[in-house]
Amino acid sequence: MVQVHLNFRLAELESLADLHGIDVDFSGYSVDSPFMVVTLKNDKDASDWIKRSVLTRAIYEYWGEGTDYESLHKSIQSLPELEAYKSANDQKSFKFEFEKYGGNARQDTSARVSTIESFKYLDLKGPIRMKNPDEVFTVIEEYKAISDNVGGECPVKLYFGRQVQLSDRATGAVEKYDLKKRPYKGTTSFEAELSLASANIAQVKPGSIMYDPFVGTGSFLVAGGHYGALVLGSDIDGRMIRGKGQQTIGANFKHYKEAIQYLDVVTMDFTHNAIRDTLAIDTILCDPPYGIRESIKVLGAKDPEKFIGKEDVEINGQKAYLLRDYIPTKKPYSLDSLLDDLLDYASRRLPVNGRLAFWMPTANDENIATIIPLNSKLELKYNCVQDFNKWSRRLLVYINRGPDFNGPSNSGLDRTSNFRDRYFSGFN
Numbered sequence: 001m002v003q004v005h006l007n008f009r010l011a012e013l014e015s016l017a018d019l020h021g022i023d024v025d026f027s028g029y030s031v032d033s034p035f036m037v038v039t040l041k042n043d044k045d046a047s048d049w050i051k052r053s054v055l056t057r058a059i060y061e062y063w064g065e066g067t068d069y070e071s072l073h074k075s076i077q078s079l080p081e082l083e084a085y086k087s088a089n090d091q092k093s094f095k096f097e098f099e100k101y102g103g104n105a106r107q108d109t110s111a112r113v114s115t116i117e118s119f120k121y122l123d124l125k126g127p128i129r130m131k132n133p134d135e136v137f138t139v140i141e142e143y144k145a146i147s148d149n150v151g152g153e154c155p156v157k158l159y160f161g162r163q164v165q166l167s168d169r170a171t172g173a174v175e176k177y178d179l180k181k182r183p184y185k186g187t188t189s190f191e192a193e194l195s196l197a198s199a200n201i202a203q204v205k206p207g208s209i210m211y212d213p214f215v216g217t218g219s220f221l222v223a224g225g226h227y228g229a230l231v232l233g234s235d236i237d238g239r240m241i242r243g244k245g246q247q248t249i250g251a252n253f254k255h256y257k258e259a260i261q262y263l264d265v266v267t268m269d270f271t272h273n274a275i276r277d278t279l280a281i282d283t284i285l286c287d288p289p290y291g292i293r294e295s296i297k298v299l300g301a302k303d304p305e306k307f308i309g310k311e312d313v314e315i316n317g318q319k320a321y322l323l324r325d326y327i328p329t330k331k332p333y334s335l336d337s338l339l340d341d342l343l344d345y346a347s348r349r350l351p352v353n354g355r356l357a358f359w360m361p362t363a364n365d366e367n368i369a370t371i372i373p374l375n376s377k378l379e380l381k382y383n384c385v386q387d388f389n390k391w392s393r394r395l396l397v398y399i400n401r402g403p404d405f406n407g408p409s410n411s412g413l414d415r416t417s418n419f420r421d422r423y424f425s426g427f428n
């Protein structure tokens with residue numbers, strides 16, 4: 001596993017296991033360790049579980065471990081399954097790989113060759129193939145780093161195994177979707193790593209419909225599309241939707257050769273939602289406006305008095321507000337009310353067991369407990385925090401449990417305590 005975003009790592013692993021109906025005993029999981037040993041039924045379960053993950057690197061069939069090479073070899077040789085493993089692999093093409101954790105980057109090739117030779121007792125008779133071998137045998141070396149920037153010199157722990165599945169991260173998803181290389185992006189675009197992890201925790205499924213009601217430049221649509229969903233977005237700001245010239249949300253999908261996943265985006269106020277009730281939305285994944293880089297607005301007039309009689313205005317015999325180029329007035333709205341609306345919408349529109357996942361900002365400056373929005377039909381499943389010094393944002397993940405769930409509700413409360421004002425005043 002990777003030793004970053006620790007708040008999200010277990011949530012991703014649990015969500016992916018649940019998505020594939022794989023029973024995993026997490027008792028060996030430790031937040032301090034990049035390794036976990038688990039028992040699974042077969043390679044297929046291991047592969048299904050890890051293939052989509054962005055917060056792990058790979059899963060291996062476990063052959064042994066030790067604190068140095070001598071004890072590693074002993075552990076492998078005493079493995080009850082060793083003879084069965086050897087005969088299953090002895091004619092296959094193979095290669096050896098070394099994964100280092102916490103060590104310095106140097107690789108001494110001749111030392112590596114003699115280390116590989118020390119595994120002679122495995123009796124691998126197949127050809128060595130550096131490109132596309134049938135099996136990759138991997139030595140994982142864990143070092144104690146000397147400091148944050150200086151890797152350790154001598155491994156303190158070793159694992160050996162047969163590679164079963166590399167993760168989405170290890171096969172390049174985070175680089176592929178890196179914002180730096182994305183044709184259309186903006187100040188609100190969400191980074192690749194955590195948007196992909198969010199889609200995994202939200203259990204976005206291939207062939208399902210995912211909706212982002214605050215779509216902006218479409219970062220979450222890209223993540224959902226990557227995992228095979230048909231994606232749909234809306235935003236009150238038409239400029240976001242239209243993009244700039246050739247740079248549009250649709251162009252991003254073409255760039256990734258995933259245009260088939262992209263349904264469309266529409267300009268729409270989420271609180272005046274026009275998506276027909278019979279459209280089955282399987283997952284909602286989004287990043288609602290915090291009021292920092294974009295304002296929180298809904299249709300309506302701040303000062304309704306001023307508009308009395310205006311609905312009668314006609315242009316060329318047509319009501320002005322019915323014309324295509326009519327720009328409706330908007331009024332400010334609170335983040336708390338918008339989040340209440342979002343939870344309510346999810347509880348009405350998601351199927352039972354469907355997930356709503358969204359990001360919410362919180363200030364860390366005052367000793368005020370963070371109040372998480374709750375809706376009586378939704379179970380709060382995860383609350384994964386990403387800390388930035390004076391503020392943090394969290395991914396809140398809910399499961400729709402239906403009308404009989406009767407969970408706690410706190411709609412109507414002032415929960416986000418005017419996050420925008422406090423952000424701009426430096427959280428003093």
Ligand SMILES: C[S@@+](CC[C@H](N)C(=O)[O-])C[C@H]1O[C@@H](n2cnc3c(N)ncnc32)[C@H](O)[C@@H]1O
Nearest residue numbers: 188189214216217218219236237269270289297
């Ligand atoms: C944090 S941004 C989302 C950014 C997006 N995840 C991206 O990849 O660019 C929030 C978006 O919500 C939109 N928004 C604000 N109020 C809205 C409303 N009432 N209905 C729909 N969208 C709204 C803003 O225009 C903004 O694009």
